[in-house]
Amino acid sequence: MPLPPPAYFTPGLDADPELAAAVNGELARQRDGIELIASENIVSSLVLAAQGSVLTNKTVEGAAYARYYGGAEFADAIEALAIERAKKLFDCRFGNVQPHSGSNANAGVFLGLLKLGDAILSMNVAAGGHISHGHPATLTGRDYSITHYGVNRESELIDLDEVRDLALASRPKMIVAGGSAYPRAIDFAGLRAIADEVGAHLLVDMAHFAGLVATGLYPHPFPHAHIVTTTTYKSLRGARGGMVLWNDATLSSRINAGIFPGVQGSVMLHAVAGKAACLFEALRPDFSAYNAAVLANARALAATLANHGLRIVTGGTDMGLMLVDLSSTGVTGDVAAKALETAGLAVNKNMIPFDPRPPEAPSGLRLSSNAGTTRGFGLSEFERIGDWIARIIRHPSDMAAIKATREEVLALCRSFPIY
Structure with a gap:
């Protein structure tokens, strides 16, 4: 016999029976099945409440405390809270919590720090990389000159000698680490040495291991990475969206402009609140x-x-x-x-x-x-x-x-x- 939907899940849905049936069907699927997909997790009722709140009604553009629209007092407080929590969790100086996704976070960093046509060296999707790092079917793949590194055929691990050879040949402005299907710890110090040798920024996309980084169970991208991006809904158990983190103040205006107005418009404030909620939870001892x-x-x-x-x-x-x-x-x-x-x-x-x-x-x-x-x-x-x-x-x-x-x-x- 199916379990009834929770009380907080149904208000308002009864007015649209077809939509309610689909939403409650998804709830039943999640309850009665085992989720093993790496890009999914189960958020808390706190995150659900934050995302399903009146913040859906509010439009804001620009940075917190420097908006283009009025009426942003509480919007500013929410976004600032999410940023401060992200900085504390990952021990960094600056953060942007506006990206609608991890792909937007990456695209915004590329746009802010690179020129169209600049060279990027990133992991091949076929070896475990992510499509937002320059797959030819994406805008980043079309807008930049992409060279891909892979893994060693015997060990199936990243070969830093290969990465260095490719970097010396392609002279990238950005080297990207992290992916969607690479299950091993990455040598960030080794990649930073290569980046320094060719004058490139090192970007680490930690979407699949951010929670482990936050709790000391996976190598920390900082201080080796110039920029770190992540989603907030995989290992962080939060709202669907992305973040960008960094330490160098000279990058701030370019990264922020790359996100807005570079690759996206208004802030999805309800999602930012969901990010703030999950970061609050990630700072608690039980997250470790x-x-x-x-x-x-x-x-x-x-x-x-x-x-x-x-x-x-x-x-x-x-x-x-x-x-x-x-x-x-x-x-x-x-x-x-x-x-x-x-x-x-x-x-x-x-x-x-x-x-x-x-x-x-x-x-x-x-x-x-x-x-x-x-x-x-x-x-x-x-x-x-x-x-x-x-x-x-x-x-x-x-x-x-x-x-x-x-x-x-x-x-x-x-x-x-x-x-």
Whole structure:
């Protein structure tokens, strides 16, 4: 029997039955399924309340306390609060919390600090990089001269010698570190040395490991990075949006102008409030315990899958994210993801380094422990999840196994309710 929606979730929705049905359907999906997609998490009721507030009504442009519109007294206080919390959490001097997304944060930094056509050196999407770092299908890929570095074929790790050779050949104005599917710690000091050698800025996109950075469980980008960007909704468990952080005062006006009016207009103030709320939560002691559990749970899941004979790209993980190579199973990522979703396990297909298959039907899966850990899952739960994933991958067409797994998933979810 489905659980009723929470009281705070429904006010006003009853006036639009079709919309209410879809929203409550999504709530039921989240409650009764296990989220393993690395770009998702489960926000608190505080974040939901901040984002669903009267701040939706307010339009502001420009920086806090220097707006183009009036009536911004409380808007200024909210944005300033989010900035101060971000600076405290990541021990930096300056921040911009206005970006609507991580992609906007990156695009704004590029626009503010580079000239159109300047050279950028970033990780190839096929090796684990992010499309906003210069993929040819994006504006950044079209507006700048992009060179990509990858990973070593044997170790599947970033090869600093290759990065240096490419930097010396392309003379980039910006080197970008971080990505969407690289599960290992990055040598920021080594990349900064290369950046200094060629006169480039080093930008670190820490979207997938920001929470671990904040709690000392992953190498800190500062002081090596000139600029750090992040989303606020993955490892930070907050509002959907982005942030830019830096320490050099001479960059401030250019970065801020790159965000507004460079790549976006009015501030989404309700989202900024949601960011302030999640940063408040991230500054509490229990956030450290959460991130320690994220890391332990990810490693337990990876180890369980490896024990079932599934290869983990790079042999493990240093964050909540991992890549699973399905090549030995004969099952492609798209087929596996569809079967797992039917069983109540939400994952995403993903290319692995040097993948011979296309992005639409790649050889891998990308998994994350972030949302499950937020829900309260521990090592034993993630070991069970690993068993279920292996079972479905081995028999993706076995509807009886899928149905049986779905019942087990549902029982586990009901033991760890959300909202």
